[in-house]
Amino acid sequence: MNEQTKFLLGEDRIPQAWYNIVADLPSPPPPVLHPGTGKPVGPDDLAPLFPMALIGQEVSGEQHIEIPRPVRDIYRLWRPTPLHRAHRLEKALGTNARIFYKYEGVSPAGSHKPNTAIAQAFYNKEEGVAKLSTETGAGQWGSSLAFAGALFGLEVKVYMVKVSYSQKPYRRALMETYGAKCVASPSDETDSGKAILKQHPDSPGSLGIAISEAVEVAAKNPDTKYALGSVLNHVLMHQTVIGLEAIEQMEQADAYPDVVIGCAGGGSNFAGIAFPFIGKKLRDKRDVRVIAVEPAACPSLTRGKYAFDFGDTGHLTPLVKMHTLGSEFIPPGFHAGGLRYHGMAPLVSHCKELGLIEARAYHQNPCFEAGVQFARAEGIVPAPETTHAIRAAIDEALKAREEGKSPTILFNLSGHGHFDMQAYTDYFAGKLLDQDYDPKALESSLSHLPKVAAE
Amino acid sequence: MNEQTKFLLGEDRIPQAWYNIVADLPSPPPPVLHPGTGKPVGPDDLAPLFPMALIGQEVSGEQHIEIPRPVRDIYRLWRPTPLHRAHRLEKALGTNARIFYKYEGVSPAGSHKPNTAIAQAFYNKEEGVAKLSTETGAGQWGSSLAFAGALFGLEVKVYMVKVSYSQKPYRRALMETYGAKCVASPSDETDSGKAILKQHPDSPGSLGIAISEAVEVAAKNPDTKYALGSVLNHVLMHQTVIGLEAIEQMEQADAYPDVVIGCAGGGSNFAGIAFPFIGKKLRDKRDVRVIAVEPAACPSLTRGKYAFDFGDTGHLTPLVKMHTLGSEFIPPGFHAGGLRYHGMAPLVSHCKELGLIEARAYHQNPCFEAGVQFARAEGIVPAPETTHAIRAAIDEALKAREEGKSPTILFNLSGHGHFDMQAYTDYFAGKLLDQDYDPKALESSLSHLPKVAAE
Numbered sequence: 001m002n003e004q005t006k007f008l009l010g011e012d013r014i015p016q017a018w019y020n021i022v023a024d025l026p027s028p029p030p031p032v033l034h035p036g037t038g039k040p041v042g043p044d045d046l047a048p049l050f051p052m053a054l055i056g057q058e059v060s061g062e063q064h065i066e067i068p069r070p071v072r073d074i075y076r077l078w079r080p081t082p083l084h085r086a087h088r089l090e091k092a093l094g095t096n097a098r099i100f101y102k103y104e105g106v107s108p109a110g111s112h113k114p115n116t117a118i119a120q121a122f123y124n125k126e127e128g129v130a131k132l133s134t135e136t137g138a139g140q141w142g143s144s145l146a147f148a149g150a151l152f153g154l155e156v157k158v159y160m161v162k163v164s165y166s167q168k169p170y171r172r173a174l175m176e177t178y179g180a181k182c183v184a185s186p187s188d189e190t191d192s193g194k195a196i197l198k199q200h201p202d203s204p205g206s207l208g209i210a211i212s213e214a215v216e217v218a219a220k221n222p223d224t225k226y227a228l229g230s231v232l233n234h235v236l237m238h239q240t241v242i243g244l245e246a247i248e249q250m251e252q253a254d255a256y257p258d259v260v261i262g263c264a265g266g267g268s269n270f271a272g273i274a275f276p277f278i279g280k281k282l283r284d285k286r287d288v289r290v291i292a293v294e295p296a297a298c299p300s301l302t303r304g305k306y307a308f309d310f311g312d313t314g315h316l317t318p319l320v321k322m323h324t325l326g327s328e329f330i331p332p333g334f335h336a337g338g339l340r341y342h343g344m345a346p347l348v349s350h351c352k353e354l355g356l357i358e359a360r361a362y363h364q365n366p367c368f369e370a371g372v373q374f375a376r377a378e379g380i381v382p383a384p385e386t387t388h389a390i391r392a393a394i395d396e397a398l399k400a401r402e403e404g405k406s407p408t409i410l411f412n413l414s415g416h417g418h419f420d421m422q423a424y425t426d427y428f429a430g431k432l433l434d435q436d437y438d439p440k441a442l443e444s445s446l447s448h449l450p451k452v453a454a455e
Numbered sequence: 456m457n458e459q460t461k462f463l464l465g466e467d468r469i470p471q472a473w474y475n476i477v478a479d480l481p482s483p484p485p486p487v488l489h490p491g492t493g494k495p496v497g498p499d500d501l502a503p504l505f506p507m508a509l510i511g512q513e514v515s516g517e518q519h520i521e522i523p524r525p526v527r528d529i530y531r532l533w534r535p536t537p538l539h540r541a542h543r544l545e546k547a548l549g550t551n552a553r554i555f556y557k558y559e560g561v562s563p564a565g566s567h568k569p570n571t572a573i574a575q576a577f578y579n580k581e582e583g584v585a586k587l588s589t590e591t592g593a594g595q596w597g598s599s600l601a602f603a604g605a606l607f608g609l610e611v612k613v614y615m616v617k618v619s620y621s622q623k624p625y626r627r628a629l630m631e632t633y634g635a636k637c638v639a640s641p642s643d644e645t646d647s648g649k650a651i652l653k654q655h656p657d658s659p660g661s662l663g664i665a666i667s668e669a670v671e672v673a674a675k676n677p678d679t680k681y682a683l684g685s686v687l688n689h690v691l692m693h694q695t696v697i698g699l700e701a702i703e704q705m706e707q708a709d710a711y712p713d714v715v716i717g718c719a720g721g722g723s724n725f726a727g728i729a730f731p732f733i734g735k736k737l738r739d740k741r742d743v744r745v746i747a748v749e750p751a752a753c754p755s756l757t758r759g760k761y762a763f764d765f766g767d768t769g770h771l772t773p774l775v776k777m778h779t780l781g782s783e784f785i786p787p788g789f790h791a792g793g794l795r796y797h798g799m800a801p802l803v804s805h806c807k808e809l810g811l812i813e814a815r816a817y818h819q820n821p822c823f824e825a826g827v828q829f830a831r832a833e834g835i836v837p838a839p840e841t842t843h844a845i846r847a848a849i850d851e852a853l854k855a856r857e858e859g860k861s862p863t864i865l866f867n868l869s870g871h872g873h874f875d876m877q878a879y880t881d882y883f884a885g886k887l888l889d890q891d892y893d894p895k896a897l898e899s900s901l902s903h904l905p906k907v908a909a910e
Contacts, residue, residue, distance in 0.1 A: 084532075173883075176883055
């Protein structure tokens with residue numbers, strides 16, 4: 001095996017600016033609406049929740065936004081992340097496809113999430129904020145914001161979906177090691193939490209509920225702002241360092257992807273790897289297929305409706321147009337907690353509508369099968385979320401073998417699975433179900449979408 | 456903060472050869488003795504346990520031994536590992552000391568252990584071995600050999616100390632993900648295990664017992680060899696890639712360490728970072744202090760006797776001269792499972808006798824305090840074992856501050872703590888005891904050292 005395995009960049013090659021895909025899209029994404037008036041929200045509506053710098057980024061049409069020096073200085077702790085050629089996986093699959101993966105699990109918190117956590121903590125600190133509140137499902141986002149809070153001296157409070165809080169004590173321990181406070185959601189600390197507990201004392205929680213709690217705390221406390229780990233435009237933009245680095249690393253490898261793949265829950269790691277390549281397609285006519293992979297049990301892009309909806313269960317957020325399963329939708333149990341969100345990032349949804357991306361959905365057992373095959377070939381044990389991207393990459397490589405083709409495939413290895421080993425244990429024990437969503441529940445949830453005059 | 460954070464090497468800079476410190480030592484280490492005859496063992500005595508290539512390395516006096524191409528090809532998955540300058544930790548400490556750390560946690564199994572696991576699996580595969588048996592305490596070695604077995608198509612059976620088997624189900628899940636079989640030790644699969652269980656049905660196990668089981672299986676099955684994760688000369692030599700890379704990376708940083716620090720249980724990660732620097736001291740007169748850091752509850756280097764002793768509890772191994780607490784010694788409970796061994800590698804012990812290294816011991820609470828301070832400054836959450844090295848590095852930096860000095864400190868960050876978060880939870884809950892070893896138990900254990908005519 002003579003060819004290079006890892007493509008590294010020095011820290012002087014950390015991108016100087018994030019890439020804002022809005023500047024290159026053929027049409028702008030729909031505005032964000034106030035649920036009361038049905039009119040587009042202005043900066044003042046969002047000011048209780050976010051610092052002005054991030055509100056500005058949320059609505060920016062600039063193609064590039066400079067990454068502040070202190071953010072790049074912290075990125076240096078782990079960025080640029082390596083790009084790997086999966087020689088051993090290719091051999092195991094007997095494919096002529098060339099498979100590359102960008103490995104975001106080298107961050108201290110173990111996933112791509114710190115790319116935006118650090119940026120958000122920086123802007124909040126700059127504007128004198130003392131505390132951040134947020135939600136977390138599987139815990140990757142909560143631990144990333146906790147890490148960011150430790151570096152900037154911000155207090156961080158994390159509302160963790162109760163079922164994960166119980167099942168993943170080590171994610172909680174990680175947040176506490178970084179100095180954050182972690183509470184099981186629904187909690188009795190907020191009105192949103194109390195309302196749920198009154199109706200469902202045994203509620204296992206959900207991302208939608210935890211978002212309501214975290215948003216409420218920020219809205220009610222002047223020294224506290226809210227931080228979201230996915231979905232919003234500025235969050236996706238912060239993640240574009242992934243794809244920007246990958247473009248330079250693929251050049252090092254003398255290659256360019258025919259296919260770019262990412263798993264998609266809220267959409268941030270997917271956008272992070274994909275948007276810079278979609279930008280090159282739009283600007284430089286570099287053709288590329290882009291595939292978003294989601295769980296069959298929570299299939300917003302493949303089965304949801306493209307409509308205005310709330311981002312949370314408690315209906316405290318503005319309305320955003322996205323592929324949604326309805327804010328009441330509760331997916332059946334599966335292990336990729338980071339993919340359990342009822343909606344998809346508006347910008348990703350918009351790209352889907354524009355025909356710039358494909359989407360597909362997988363059940364969890366074939367994803368874990370792919371994750372195990374990957375681990376035994378390449379060493380890295382991927383997060384359950386990431387196994388969805390690996391499944392798609394392997395399927396593309398196998399299809400290429402059958403068709404006698406040799407495409408170049410790039411996927412984002414968004415995080416490692418070190419805090420998710422129970423999922424692997426359950427997989428080996430044959431305990432994982434490949435449940436579909438309940439079509440009637442989806443129908444009901446979609447029938448309760450908010451009415452919006454603009455539609 | 457203008458100065459560079461990470462010092463990277465391309466995969467073409469993976470060392471071509473391991474460094475064998477024996478070639479440079481002023482006197483050779485004592486021979487390994489047959490417990491029956493008291494005479495030095497020959498290759499035939501070891502052949503049931505190890506492939507001939509490794510037996511050759513164990514007794515080699517060559518200064519360098521070439522790393523086989525297939526081993527270097529696998530090293531490329533994660534090597535060279537990064538060398539970091541701990542800018543943020545320095546700032547937090549208010550020290551003018553420059554602190555560097557070599558980060559071995561980027562390996563797929565999360566520690567330095569794959570450096571030798573891959574090499575051992577390779578040589579066994581080359582000589583037609585089908586199965587490997589081994590022991591593991593905290594699980595870092597077991598998961599590393601499991602990883603190596605997956606890459607070379609070798610069956611791996613791991614005897615895991617029972618208390619860790621119960622407390623660390625996710626380490627076990629990691630081994631199983633790599634395809635290895637993991638059994639709680641003492642088990643009823645071996646005579647050694649059965650003998651212990653008969654006397655102590657509730658035995659929590661120990662590394663010494665697990666070694667006996669793994670050695671027995673290899674000795675009795677012609678298709679099975681034994682693999683050890685530390686202590687032996689060839690294992691320490693395989694780890695020298697750490698220090699060899701670090702020397703080149705320190706040159707990149709325009710620096711040379713005044714102090715090199717590693718935690719020491721069996722001695723392999725310590726030797727890995729230290730031996731190449733000791734070699735430069737012996738050959739090139741580059742002065743350097745070298746500090747081995749061990750737990751106060753299991754202090755072989757600082758409180759043990761330098762004597763011939765068995766490597767295991769069941770007395771199946773040859774006798775090696777080392778700093779030992781006696782093979783019957785059972786340390787009180789503490790979290791750094793990888794440092795719970797009764798002896799110290801013969802080569803490390805020999806270096807101590809020659810005055811080439813210092814040793815110190817810490818209790819676990821100050822080590823975890825150092826680990827948390829490190830995580831909040833640098834992001835990486837270190838393994839409990841590694842926190843011992845961090846404690847010493849911080850203490851050296853604080854001493855420098857008091858003395859108005861600015862030394863350059865290098866330590867080995869041997870692994871991350873992702874599978875050890877229960878230890879952090881216990882630390883924050885104030886549940887960790889700083890127990891000393893029982894002096895009477897030590898006295899008793901040392902009184903049962905084997906009698907050896909050669910001494």
